[in-house]
Amino acid sequence: MTEPDLLILGAGPAGICAALAAREAGLETVVVDANPAPGGQVYRAAPASFRIHDHNPDRRNGERLRTALAGSGAVVASGHTVWSVGRDLRVDAVGPDGPVHWRPRALVVAAGTSERVVPFPGWTLPGVMGLAAATILLKSQAMLPGRRTVVAGCGPLLAAVAHGILKAGGEVAAVVDLASRRDWAVRLPALAARPGDLARGLGWRLRTTLARVPWRYRHGVRRAMREGDALTVEIGPVDGDGAPLDGPTTTLRADALVVGHGLTPATEVLRLLGARHEYRREAGGWVPVLDADQRTSVAGLYAAGDGCGVMGAAAAQQAGWLAGFTAARDLGRLAPDRYRLWTAPHRHRLARMRRAGRAMAGLLALRPGQVAAIPADTVVCRCEEITRTEIEAALACGVRDVNTLKSWTRCGMGPCQGRMCGETVAALVATRAGSRERAGIWTARVPLRPVDLAALTGEYEYADIGIPEAAPL
Amino acid sequence: MNPRIHRHIQRPPTVTLWVDDQPIDAHPGESLAAALLAAGIRCLRHSPRHGEPRGAFCFMGACQECLLTVDGRRVLACQETVREGLRVSTGAARD
Numbered sequence: 001m002t003e004p005d006l007l008i009l010g011a012g013p014a015g016i017c018a019a020l021a022a023r024e025a026g027l028e029t030v031v032v033d034a035n036p037a038p039g040g041q042v043y044r045a046a047p048a049s050f051r052i053h054d055h056n057p058d059r060r061n062g063e064r065l066r067t068a069l070a071g072s073g074a075v076v077a078s079g080h081t082v083w084s085v086g087r088d089l090r091v092d093a094v095g096p097d098g099p100v101h102w103r104p105r106a107l108v109v110a111a112g113t114s115e116r117v118v119p120f121p122g123w124t125l126p127g128v129m130g131l132a133a134a135t136i137l138l139k140s141q142a143m144l145p146g147r148r149t150v151v152a153g154c155g156p157l158l159a160a161v162a163h164g165i166l167k168a169g170g171e172v173a174a175v176v177d178l179a180s181r182r183d184w185a186v187r188l189p190a191l192a193a194r195p196g197d198l199a200r201g202l203g204w205r206l207r208t209t210l211a212r213v214p215w216r217y218r219h220g221v222r223r224a225m226r227e228g229d230a231l232t233v234e235i236g237p238v239d240g241d242g243a244p245l246d247g248p249t250t251t252l253r254a255d256a257l258v259v260g261h262g263l264t265p266a267t268e269v270l271r272l273l274g275a276r277h278e279y280r281r282e283a284g285g286w287v288p289v290l291d292a293d294q295r296t297s298v299a300g301l302y303a304a305g306d307g308c309g310v311m312g313a314a315a316a317q318q319a320g321w322l323a324g325f326t327a328a329r330d331l332g333r334l335a336p337d338r339y340r341l342w343t344a345p346h347r348h349r350l351a352r353m354r355r356a357g358r359a360m361a362g363l364l365a366l367r368p369g370q371v372a373a374i375p376a377d378t379v380v381c382r383c384e385e386i387t388r389t390e391i392e393a394a395l396a397c398g399v400r401d402v403n404t405l406k407s408w409t410r411c412g413m414g415p416c417q418g419r420m421c422g423e424t425v426a427a428l429v430a431t432r433a434g435s436r437e438r439a440g441i442w443t444a445r446v447p448l449r450p451v452d453l454a455a456l457t458g459e460y461e462y463a464d465i466g467i468p469e470a471a472p473l
Numbered sequence: 474m475n476p477r478i479h480r481h482i483q484r485p486p487t488v489t490l491w492v493d494d495q496p497i498d499a500h501p502g503e504s505l506a507a508a509l510l511a512a513g514i515r516c517l518r519h520s521p522r523h524g525e526p527r528g529a530f531c532f533m534g535a536c537q538e539c540l541l542t543v544d545g546r547r548v549l550a551c552q553e554t555v556r557e558g559l560r561v562s563t564g565a566a567r568d
Contacts, residue, residue, distance in 0.1 A: 034534055036554070041533060047502030047554070054481035114535050126515035126528030133532035141507040142484075144476040168478040226526075229515075382530075383537065385522040415537040420530075450537065452547065 004028040004075070006327050007091055007104035009082060009269060012040020013313045014305025014320035015110035016065045019074040021324025022108075024342070025334045029074040030102055032093055034081050034449075038066050040112055041132060042313045044140040057200065058139065061313075083447040085269050089300060094455045106300045106327045109270050110320060111307040113263035113284060116423045117153075118242070118370050119378050119388075122224030123259070127231050131157045131260025138164040146256025150233045152176035152221045153260040155364040156201060161258060163204035166211050173254045174214045176235045178242050178261070178370070179363055181217050190359035193352050194314060220370065222249060224257050233257050242370025262364030264423050265307045271444040273298050279436040282358070282365045283309035285423055286441050293343075294323035295330075302327055310364060311357030318350035371427040380428075381421040383414020391428055400433045401440040402426050415450050418442045476511050488557035493566065499555045506532055506539050506550035509563075517541055517550065518564030526565070 006022045008015045011033035022029040031038070037045035043062030046052055052059070069076060077095060084092040085107070092101045115132040117123060129137075129145055131153050137143045138161065148171040151162045162172050191198040208215060220242060222234040236249040264285045267277060276289045276297035287309045294302045304323035305316035325343050328334040334342070374380065376389045386409050394408045402425055405411055411425055412418030418425070422442055429439035477484070487498040492514060499508035506529040509517065516526040517539050529539040532551045539550035542562045550561075 034552075047500075047504075049485045049500070049502030051483035052481060053483075114533075115531065124520070124525060124527060126517070126526050129529065130531050130536075133530065136532045137507060137510075138478075141504060142478040142482045143507050143511060144478065145510075146476065168480065170476075229513075382520075382527075385520055385525075415540070416535060419535050449534075 002101065003103045003105075004030045005104065005331055005333070006030070006106045006108065006324070007032065007089070007102050008108045008110060008324075009033075009085075009091070010040065010110035010112055010305070010307070011035070011038035011069070011076065011078065012110060012112050012305060012316065013042060013065060014112075014307070014316040014323070015040070015108070016069045017317045017320030018108045018110060018302075018304055018324035018327075020068055020072050021321045021342075022328055023072040023074050025325060025328030027324075027328050027331065027333060029072075030077060030104065031069070031074055032077045032080050032082055032091065032102075034079070036079055038069055038076060038078060040313075041136065044136060046140050046142065050142065052142075057196070065317075081449050081451060082269070083449055083451045085272055085448070087273060094451050098458050099456050106302065106331060108294075108302045108304060108320075108323045108327060109307060110303070110305045110316075110323075111266040111269060113265050113306045113310060114419050115260045116262045116264045116366065117259055117420070118261045118366075118424055119374050119380050119421075120221050120223055121375055121378050122226070122231075124379055124382055125224055125226050125231065127226070127229075127255060128224055128257045128259065131161055131258050132263075134161045134258035135164070138168065142168075144168055144170040145258050146254065147171060148173050148254045149256040149258060150174055150176065150221075150231075150235075150252050150254045151258055152233075152235070153262075154178040155260070155262060156360055157260060159201055159204035159208065162208045162213060166207055166213070172208065172211070172213045173233075173252045174216055174235070175208060176216050176219045176221060178220055178238060178367065179217065180240070183240075183363060187359040187362065191356050194356045197314075197356070216250075220244065221257070221259060230255050231257055239369060242367030243373045261370070262366060263306060263310050265309060266419075267307065268417075268444040268448055270296060270301070270303055270308075271441070272446070272448070273301055275301060275303075277441070280309065281436075282362055284361065284364065285366070293326040293329075294319060295326060300330070310361040311354055312360060315350055315353040315357040318346045318353060321346040322350065366423055366427060368427055368431075371424055372431065374424070374428075380424055381411040381414065381418075383416050383420070384410040384412075386411040388428070391425065395429065395432045400429065400438065402429050403440060403443055405429055406442065412442055417445075417449075488555065490555060490557070490559040490561060492561045493563055501555055501557065503555045504532070504551055505543070505548075505553040505555055505559070505561065508555050509550060509561075514563070514565070516563075516565040
């Protein structure tokens with residue numbers, strides 16, 4: 001099926017539910033995903049060769065979604081890297097069996113997020129990893145990030161990771177949290193819509209207390225240093241905006257530091273196709289402008305899940321259902337009355353879960369004070385090793401948007417394609433440009449991910465190369 | 474200490490792979506990045522400009538820090554699955 005009715009990019013909770021909805025409406029549906037199995041990052045599957053006897057709610061939810069998807073009749077292309085999407089919605093990918101492409105009539109982008117880590121001296125050292133990376137190690141690889149780990153950053157993943165490490169018998173040196181006790185407390189009422197999650201989160205928090213793990217509120221990592229195989233991590237107090245405050249610093253010894261400062265929607269495909277976006281700090285950054293039915297500003301293009309604003313897995317599923325039904329409606333495959341009936345419960349649940357999701361997303365939003373405090377010689381762009389000093393020099397010369405900065409300094413030009421540093425760089429440029437809107441966002445380009453040229457071309461003989469006829473003189 | 478968690482988990486028997494000509498044991502199906510971490514191999518390459526040590530960072534195929542060579546192919550260790558006899562070269566030789 002190379003010309004399906006609908007193609008869905010991403011097999012996380014939003015993408016899976018969009019596929020279930022599309023199949024319910026009878027659409028020929030293809031789901032394309034980079035990971036070995038569906039589930040996204042939140043419900044990431046363990047390797048099929050592992051036998052797991054621990055059935056926590058995340059694992060149960062993931063299995064439930066995977067089973068539903070497998071029985072839905074949707075074609076699932078796991079292990080495929082999408083490197084190009086054209087304006088005609090042609091999708092090009094490289095999979096285990098080489099290059100593939102599809103020409104769907106409609107496209108749902110459910111690409112999720114990438115983790116934002118605001119740079120500090122030492123963040124490029126081996127042993128320093130993302131907080132989301134730690135959840136992948138714990139959940140899908142059943143592995144500790146280190147013997148003794150510092151867990152730092154902000155948001156609900158702090159408690160999830162600290163608990164995961166302790167439960168597995170590992171050691172947590174400290175939890176270093178940018179938020180204050182009060183920042184957490186004011187969000188608790190909004191979480192009442194998700195009592196199960198709330199109870200689980202409080203349980204994780206309690207477990208760290210019982211294990212006598214110091215939880216340092218309103219603290220941030222100042223720097224990390226390497227001593228042989230060990231890391232020393234200096235932490236200090238910060239204000240509500242993440243900026244360091246005068247006050248005693250503490251040095252922690254560990255062999256791993258896992259750190260994450262929130263999530264940023266992965267919007268490159270939507271931007272490549274020209275969908276309208278807006279900057280919303282509390283939603284995680286630049287997000288597509290959607291109507292009430294998950295349509296983007298481009299005909300035939302829909303979006304759902306955290307990739308269009310961070311709200312969490314529960315809301316992502318409801319938005320996925322809505323996107324799938326709307327695509328079917330627009331393709332003329334779902335009658336208006338049925339569309340209203342089928343979408344109503346999902347709209348209702350989405351509204352309820354949005355509140356809880358947004359309360360948590362508030363903790364994850366970028367803190368400009370933290371970016372402003374990045375020391376001068378710190379590497380900001382990991383790939384091209386561009387420091388804060390080099391970025392400031394370009395700004396002093398008059399650079400006022402991120403794409404000019406990229407051409408000027410190579411910042412964001414490396415193999416990660418600006419995914420790791422983009423948010424930090426844009427925040428730095430915005431201080432001179434006046435706003436994130438003026439600072440802009442990297443131009444999305446093909447290839448969307450680095451791909452092996454040999455994998456694209458496959459095996460060929462000299463005679464296979466087409467030689468065009470010479471142009472008439 | 475082996476960082477692998479054993480409670481409630483049964484893994485298939487280990488296989489041997491070769492990392493910079495040294496044997497390491499790992500379980501089939503594991504991600505190569507995780508297997509290297511478990512074997513205590515943290516530095517996977519050096520940065521192109523300043524030659525600083527780098528290791529796996531995002532574990533989800535975004536940051537490109539864990540790029541290395543497996544059986545002659547350039548792959549991300551976090552997206553590669555452990556199989557018997559893999560020959561891995563990291564760029565860590567200078568460390």
